[in-house]
Amino acid sequence: MNRRQLTNEPNLSLFQKTWKILLFLLLLSSPMTAQNSTAAQKKANNRTATPNVTRIDPTKWFADMQDPTLQLMVYGKDIKFADVTTDYPNVKIDSLVRLDSPNYLLVYLNLKGAKPGEVTLTLLIRTIKKDN
Numbered sequence: 441m442n443r444r445q446l447t448n449e450p451n452l453s454l455f456q457k458t459w460k461i462l463l464f465l466l467l468l469s470s471p472m473t474a475q476n477s478t479a480a481q482k483k484a485n486n487r488t489a490t491p492n493v494t495r496i497d498p499t500k501w502f503a504d505m506q507d508p509t510l511q512l513m514v515y516g517k518d519i520k521f522a523d524v525t526t527d528y529p530n531v532k533i534d535s536l537v538r539l540d541s542p543n544y545l546l547v548y549l550n551l552k553g554a555k556p557g558e559v560t561l562t563l564l565i566r567t568i569k570k571d572n
Contacts, residue, residue, distance in 0.1 A: 489565045492516050496561075501551075508552035509534065514545045514563070522563040530554040 493516040501510055514522075520542040524533055530553035537546035547561070 491519050491522050491563050491565050493519065493563060503551060503554050503556045505551065508550055508554075510549045510551055512547040512549065512561075514547055515543060518542050518565065519545045519563070522565050525562045525564075526559060528554065528557070528559045531559055 493514060495515040497513045497515075514524075520538045522545060524536060524545075524547050526533060526549075530551070532550045534548040534550050537548070539546065549559075
């Protein structure tokens with residue numbers, strides 16, 4: 441007698457065994473999905489999109505200036521609604537000024553103590569899907 445006969449398992453192919461396991465896991469996870477549907481729906485309604493930035497002025501600036509504040513003018517379609525972050529050491533975003541035009545955003549940075557290098561700004565637009 442081999443192991444298959446002792447355990448009374450039917451003679452299933454590897455595909456059939458895998459399919460049964462996947463189906464079991466899917467059925468097992470279904471109640472959790474139903475319970476968390478409200479949280480999932482809220483998360484789906486609040487999404488972020490990366491805006492299309494066409495231009496940032498000035499393109500270059502200096503570290504260790506006498507006045508450490510810097511104004512950047514960001515241009516791109518509907519950029520006015522973007523949130524801006526950076527994780528560059530000692531570079532802080534002091535404020536954002538949203539102009540009347542939806543295509544411009546002023547970003548005020550504080551560069552006090554920042555070392556020379558390439559600063560990356562992350563811009564995200566939060567889109568809120570309204571329920572009907």
